Amino acid sequence: QKEVEQDPGPLSVPEGAIVSLNCTYSNSAFQYFMWYRQYSRKGPELLMYTYSSGNKEDGRFTAQVDKSSKYISLFIRDSQPSDSATYLCAMSAKGDYKLSFGAGTTVTVRA
Amino acid sequence: ETGVTQSPTHLIKTRGQQVTLRCSSQSGHNTVSWYQQALGQGPQFIFQYYREEENGRGNFPPRFSGLQFPNYSSELNVNALELDDSALYLCASSFNTVGANVLTFGAGSRLTVL
Numbered sequence: 001q002k003e004v005e006q007d008p009g010p011l012s013v014p015e016g017a018i019v020s021l022n023c024t025y026s027n028s029a030f031q032y033f034m035w036y037r038q039y040s041r042k043g044p045e046l047l048m049y050t051y052s053s054g055n056k057e058d059g060r061f062t063a064q065v066d067k068s069s070k071y072i073s074l075f076i077r078d079s080q081p082s083d084s085a086t087y088l089c090a091m092s093a094k095g096d097y098k099l100s101f102g103a104g105t106t107v108t109v110r111a
Numbered sequence: 112e113t114g115v116t117q118s119p120t121h122l123i124k125t126r127g128q129q130v131t132l133r134c135s136s137q138s139g140h141n142t143v144s145w146y147q148q149a150l151g152q153g154p155q156f157i158f159q160y161y162r163e164e165e166n167g168r169g170n171f172p173p174r175f176s177g178l179q180f181p182n183y184s185s186e187l188n189v190n191a192l193e194l195d196d197s198a199l200y201l202c203a204s205s206f207n208t209v210g211a212n213v214l215t216f217g218a219g220s221r222l223t224v225l
Contacts, residue, residue: 103153
């Protein structure tokens, strides 16, 4: 079993739809949770960062963490074609030097 | 403020050869991490360098080695290349501090081993 599980998709939605992405994990020591966006042939760029449980909103993006269920989510409202990318969840334990990534979910927003 | 830059962007090697990949960290960052991203997979941690010393290592064999220089730039060396080493190699820099390891990634070096 992988430490971080993420459905690779692909996910295709019409412009304006809500995109829902999620990851599950097995390591209860994880306390920092991130979402990265990776465009084709580019490196990952940080979208959202959350510490411990709770919600965080930034513009059209909302990140949720449920540590009791070991489940994290990212919601993208009013999706745009420019949101078409691969979304990677990542997490780490306190004081850890590495991030553990999911496999990434490929999202296409159709105009 | 410059971001993380990596070179070369693409390269092709044959089995058994050696490769060196280079990375310049973002201004103000003192820690460099290297990740391997196989096609369709998430990045896998190789190792991290802080103060010119290896600060942690993932599940990669010793033929993967690295260096960090006084200006915080870094190299990743891979000896005796195997076909499975074909991947995107990502360098990421950060500022070593208590708390989350928030990384800034470069665009990567895409290695093909034939």
